[in-house]
Amino acid sequence: MGKKFISVTADFSEDGQVKPVRLNWENGRRFEIDRITDIRKAASLKAGGIGLRYTCMIAGKQVYLYKDQDQWFMEVND
Amino acid sequence: MERVILHSDLNNFYASVECLYHPELRDKPVVVGGDEEARHGIVLAKNQIAKAYGIKTGDVLWEARRKCPGLVSVPANFELYLKFSKKVREIYADYTDLIEPFGIDENWLDVTGSLGLYGSGENIADAIRKRVYEELGVTVSVGVSFNKIFAKLGSDMKKPNATTIITKENYPSAIWQLPASDLLYVGRSTEKKLSAMCVHTIGDLARCDVNLLHKRLGVWGIMLHRFANGEDHSPVAKREAESCIKSVGNSTTAPRDLTTPEDVKAVFYMLAESVAARLRGYGLKCTGVQIYIRDKDLISCERQAKLAFPSCLTSEIAEKAMEIFTSKYHMSKALRSIGVRGIYLVPENEACQLDMFSDQQWREKLEKAERAVDEIRDRFGYFAIQKGILLKDRKLTGINPKDDHIIFPAGYLNGKVV
Numbered sequence: 127m128g129k130k131f132i133s134v135t136a137d138f139s140e141d142g143q144v145k146p147v148r149l150n151w152e153n154g155r156r157f158e159i160d161r162i163t164d165i166r167k168a169a170s171l172k173a174g175g176i177g178l179r180y181t182c183m184i185a186g187k188q189v190y191l192y193k194d195q196d197q198w199f200m201e202v203n204d
Numbered sequence: 205m206e207r208v209i210l211h212s213d214l215n216n217f218y219a220s221v222e223c224l225y226h227p228e229l230r231d232k233p234v235v236v237g238g239d240e241e242a243r244h245g246i247v248l249a250k251n252q253i254a255k256a257y258g259i260k261t262g263d264v265l266w267e268a269r270r271k272c273p274g275l276v277s278v279p280a281n282f283e284l285y286l287k288f289s290k291k292v293r294e295i296y297a298d299y300t301d302l303i304e305p306f307g308i309d310e311n312w313l314d315v316t317g318s319l320g321l322y323g324s325g326e327n328i329a330d331a332i333r334k335r336v337y338e339e340l341g342v343t344v345s346v347g348v349s350f351n352k353i354f355a356k357l358g359s360d361m362k363k364p365n366a367t368t369i370i371t372k373e374n375y376p377s378a379i380w381q382l383p384a385s386d387l388l389y390v391g392r393s394t395e396k397k398l399s400a401m402c403v404h405t406i407g408d409l410a411r412c413d414v415n416l417l418h419k420r421l422g423v424w425g426i427m428l429h430r431f432a433n434g435e436d437h438s439p440v441a442k443r444e445a446e447s448c449i450k451s452v453g454n455s456t457t458a459p460r461d462l463t464t465p466e467d468v469k470a471v472f473y474m475l476a477e478s479v480a481a482r483l484r485g486y487g488l489k490c491t492g493v494q495i496y497i498r499d500k501d502l503i504s505c506e507r508q509a510k511l512a513f514p515s516c517l518t519s520e521i522a523e524k525a526m527e528i529f530t531s532k533y534h535m536s537k538a539l540r541s542i543g544v545r546g547i548y549l550v551p552e553n554e555a556c557q558l559d560m561f562s563d564q565q566w567r568e569k570l571e572k573a574e575r576a577v578d579e580i581r582d583r584f585g586y587f588a589i590q591k592g593i594l595l596k597d598r599k600l601t602g603i604n605p606k607d608d609h610i611i612f613p614a615g616y617l618n619g620k621v622v
Contacts, residue, residue: 171341
């Protein structure tokens with residue numbers, strides 16, 4: 127397992143909340159986030175890091191997306 | 205009402221943070237080490253696996269490698285550790301506002317007032333451990349007791365990631381069999397004195413005649429006797445890490461041994477510059493200066509003196525340091541590390557007694573000049589402007605002590621013997 131920093135399109139609400147909308151993958155593919163089911167502070171032992179963890183549903187699959195300060199990362203299989 | 209005090213200690217703190225960020229290192233023996241090239245090559249922290257090889261904090265890196273051939277040494281990243289330290293304290297702050305830091309990785313918490321909300325001290329300790337692990341991926345050991353001394357003892361007893369409870373009822377059976385040196389403030393020399401009195405355990409200390417202890421150890425003897433009997437009533441100070449500053453100091457292990465007073469002076473200037481800048485940053489002035497000297501045989505001493513006026517000026521602090529050095533120290537051996545500390549701090553705008561013969565206007569000008577230097581450095585970097593004396597030997601003085609060295613443990617007694 128490794129850590130992958132990714133480009134994310136996000137919504138910034140007027141009260142300062144940040145919600146990711148779409149993952150922009152390196153080969154140009156885009157993945158819309160259908161639903162966010164949970165947001166909490168969490169450590170990722172698999173990727174190695176900490177941040178605000180968004181539990182996202184993407185095409186029926188559950189994915190953890192982490193925001194550490196101004197960077198987004200995911201746990202990926204090497 | 206009986207207090208409930210927690211002492212929370214981050215396990216193998218630096219090494220745990222490094223292992224979190226480097227998953228590939230987690231099953232290997234890992235130490236966080238200083239910079240070997242700059243002769244700071246000692247073990248600052250180690251993980252559990254390295255610990256099993258007998259590696260201790262303070263070991264020289266080559267010594268550690270000999271104990272454990274496959275050892276992985278990673279450089280320290282203090283900025284990251286400070287970030288974690290702050291985040292851990294944010295978790296504590298959900299349970300109490302009485303948080304007293306003791307170094308970067310330890311804190312006392314007085315949770316007496318939160319018991320109605322969260323249940324027992326044990327519940328709070330367990331909740332904190334769970335959250336620190338889930339949110340930050342590192343572990344803490346927590347001691348729960350009715351005073352700070354026993355809470356600290358407790359956090360040392362079970363590691364890693366454990367809660368230890370020491371109550372008024374069980375403390376004689378729980379801790380009296382522990383060596384006296386486990387008690388806070390029983391250092392090497394006190395241990396030796398106690399040992400000569402056949403006091404080896406905390407229980408021996410608790411049962412020892414307090415008059416005898418007073419005779420041999422002075423007021424410390426009475427204090428330790430009280431500690432061993434659970435009579436520590438010192439409060440958990442309600443304060444931020446920043447507001448607990450009792451002194452501002454910097455020290456360094458020089459890249460090469462210091463052999464002449466000129467070497468010493470240059471390094472004093474470099475350190476005093478950082479001390480003065482930090483004092484200005486905190487809005488403080490010092491009314492005394494303390495120096496720290498350690499020679500190449502690692503024998504160290506500290507000496508101090510008062511300043512004529514409260515000061516945050518590099519030149520005054522450095523010159524005072526040099527004056528103490530020449531008058532109180534005989535330089536018979538080469539020096540390995542030295543330090544300068546501003547002590548007896550006062551707010552910068554506090555009124556001070558002037559005299560007729562010193563040039564206060566000149567001092568004010570100097571202060572303005574130094575503040576201008578601070579601004580230049582903020583905008584263009586530390587090395588954008590430097591004192592001439594520091595350019596003589598760039599290898600010796602080419603470091604930025606203000607930002608390279610940022611760990612300031614808080615004193616438990618605040619300079620007073622209770």
